[in-house]
Amino acid sequence: MTTTTPTPQTLNAPVRGRRSPLASVGLHLTLIVASVIAVFPVLWVLLTSLKPAKFATTTDFFRETTFENYTNLLNDTPFLTWFGNSLLVAGLTTVLGVFVSATTGYAVSRFRFPGKRGLMWTLLVTQMFPVAVLIVPIYNIMATMGLLNQPAGLVITYLTIAVPFCAWMMKGFFDTIPREIDESGYVDGLTPFGTFWRLILPLAKPGIAVTAFYSFITAWGEVAYASAFMVGDENLTLAGGLQKFVNQYGAQWGPMSAASVLIAVPAALVFLFAQRHLVTGMSAGAVKG
Amino acid sequence: MAVDTPSQSVVKTAGDSVARGRSRGTGSHRGASKRSLSTHWYAWAMVAPVTIVIAVIIGYPLVRGIYLSLTDANERNVARSIGVNQIPASYEFVGLDNYTDAITGGQFLGTLGWTVVWTVSCVSLTFALGLGLANILNRRIAGRSAYRLMLILPWAVPGFVSVFAWRFLYNQDNGLLNKVLAGGGIDAVPWLNDPTWAKLSVIATNVWLGVPFMMVALLGGLQSIPGELYEAAEMDGASAWQRFRHITMPGLRSVSTTVVLLSTIWTFNMFPVIFLLTRGGPGEATQILVTQAYKFSFEVSPRDFAQSSTWGVLILVLLMVFAAFYQRVLRKQGEVW
Numbered sequence: 001m002t003t004t005t006p007t008p009q010t011l012n013a014p015v016r017g018r019r020s021p022l023a024s025v026g027l028h029l030t031l032i033v034a035s036v037i038a039v040f041p042v043l044w045v046l047l048t049s050l051k052p053a054k055f056a057t058t059t060d061f062f063r064e065t066t067f068e069n070y071t072n073l074l075n076d077t078p079f080l081t082w083f084g085n086s087l088l089v090a091g092l093t094t095v096l097g098v099f100v101s102a103t104t105g106y107a108v109s110r111f112r113f114p115g116k117r118g119l120m121w122t123l124l125v126t127q128m129f130p131v132a133v134l135i136v137p138i139y140n141i142m143a144t145m146g147l148l149n150q151p152a153g154l155v156i157t158y159l160t161i162a163v164p165f166c167a168w169m170m171k172g173f174f175d176t177i178p179r180e181i182d183e184s185g186y187v188d189g190l191t192p193f194g195t196f197w198r199l200i201l202p203l204a205k206p207g208i209a210v211t212a213f214y215s216f217i218t219a220w221g222e223v224a225y226a227s228a229f230m231v232g233d234e235n236l237t238l239a240g241g242l243q244k245f246v247n248q249y250g251a252q253w254g255p256m257s258a259a260s261v262l263i264a265v266p267a268a269l270v271f272l273f274a275q276r277h278l279v280t281g282m283s284a285g286a287v288k289g
Numbered sequence: 290m291a292v293d294t295p296s297q298s299v300v301k302t303a304g305d306s307v308a309r310g311r312s313r314g315t316g317s318h319r320g321a322s323k324r325s326l327s328t329h330w331y332a333w334a335m336v337a338p339v340t341i342v343i344a345v346i347i348g349y350p351l352v353r354g355i356y357l358s359l360t361d362a363n364e365r366n367v368a369r370s371i372g373v374n375q376i377p378a379s380y381e382f383v384g385l386d387n388y389t390d391a392i393t394g395g396q397f398l399g400t401l402g403w404t405v406v407w408t409v410s411c412v413s414l415t416f417a418l419g420l421g422l423a424n425i426l427n428r429r430i431a432g433r434s435a436y437r438l439m440l441i442l443p444w445a446v447p448g449f450v451s452v453f454a455w456r457f458l459y460n461q462d463n464g465l466l467n468k469v470l471a472g473g474g475i476d477a478v479p480w481l482n483d484p485t486w487a488k489l490s491v492i493a494t495n496v497w498l499g500v501p502f503m504m505v506a507l508l509g510g511l512q513s514i515p516g517e518l519y520e521a522a523e524m525d526g527a528s529a530w531q532r533f534r535h536i537t538m539p540g541l542r543s544v545s546t547t548v549v550l551l552s553t554i555w556t557f558n559m560f561p562v563i564f565l566l567t568r569g570g571p572g573e574a575t576q577i578l579v580t581q582a583y584k585f586s587f588e589v590s591p592r593d594f595a596q597s598s599t600w601g602v603l604i605l606v607l608l609m610v611f612a613a614f615y616q617r618v619l620r621k622q623g624e625v626w
Binding site for chain 2: 019024027028030031034035037038039041042044045048057059100101103104106107108111113114115116119122123124125126127128129130131134135136137138140141156157159160163164165167191192193196213217220221222223224228238239242253256257260263264267268270271275278
């Protein structure tokens, strides 16, 4: 930039904020169209779930609003059991995933140790492994360890999916926290782990929010492993349970949409909790990633 | 004690451990090598859980998968138990036969072709849309956080729920899309039942799912570009396009390279969208490599583990070659990553 002549400060400030009304309308229109496309499919499912099952496929937005789809779902199917199983699996995955990826990310961000580069590469390459090649051998391992049909088996498997990405993100996030803070911890006689736990982790909230969000969504929405590992009505998670549902109800959109709405609720809650931090957390992670 | 030495060195120098004086509360005067060992010990302890889990859950299955791809294993000849009888495995080592079959046969190459088309179109569309939206959201605009909340929504909804939502919209007889078209006097479109339409439909769904991630990542990148750069450029009379071309694009470089790489890998292996939306149909029109490999080991009879593993290993090789190539190109352009 060749600003040889010093320009008065007052000149440059308003320039960027200025926008013609036409441009503003254009921007808002674009955003509105995009938002409608983003929200509509989900909204449509919500509206459908509130119609009586026999009107599920009408184009009306509202038709004799009722909760019968929900009451049928909760009373006549093991939906709540599946829901509980999913909640357990996703909750454990989130807690463990956040903890493990935070420690890994911190170690990679702060220490130089033999095997670091290899670890970083492994974490990236892990993303490339196709489910299809892993699923049968993992199934066998789980069978050998007696973890089939156990939430623990699924949790461990999900950790292998979620943690590599999360560890990269956390590393990027920790990179943005000044090292002077670590040093002050050492000066006060804290161990590296103590420094991490008491000083750095509380500062990494946005990163943790993103990691938690990602782990939860991964575990909550995973289909392939869930349907392969869990059998028997009482052990299924939602993904597996819904597969059964599809067979049982065929094209019954009413109950299916009620189930979908209930499934989306916990994810939406986690999302609301995390969304404030998403951009900050992701930017640190991805920029440095 | 060396506690007061600036311990930047904790990061910079593992070998030069003399400068590092974390006393860990003991204040002992241990040898330099021991202290370096203790640093490594901490680092290793912190990464150990991940390493162990990955080694067991990914490492072993991978080795096993590669081994299976060199055999003729299928449902009928693997070790299994019928009642109380244990039947030992009777499959044989066949060398690279599976690979030659896959590469010379038409099916693998055909599926690969579509997988590449699918990946390229999904990633480029998601990136373009994500970039556009991130740019708009990065401006001062009324209701920005409300827009952002709505635009991220597809990411927050579990995959199988959104895929269900789309199936519902796409449904040929009862879906909303066709009903709306019928309202305008247009014939029903076989969204998921015609090979070409099905391909477009799965791509559309996946783009819908993928844009929020791109948008959030790029928005973060945009926010890290200092505003002064734009102001300076504006004073120099740079047009909006020039500012975008010469400030925004370079500023987003490192975010973009990371998210494009990740998103390429994820899309290439995007199992749930294809599996839940079309199951690879109609025919095998939308089958990508991963779903086809899954089909070999779970849906055909007898279940063909060997072929499934072969395809899986080929997927892995393709992606690793891609990542290595990608990184090399970046490095040539001066990007160290």
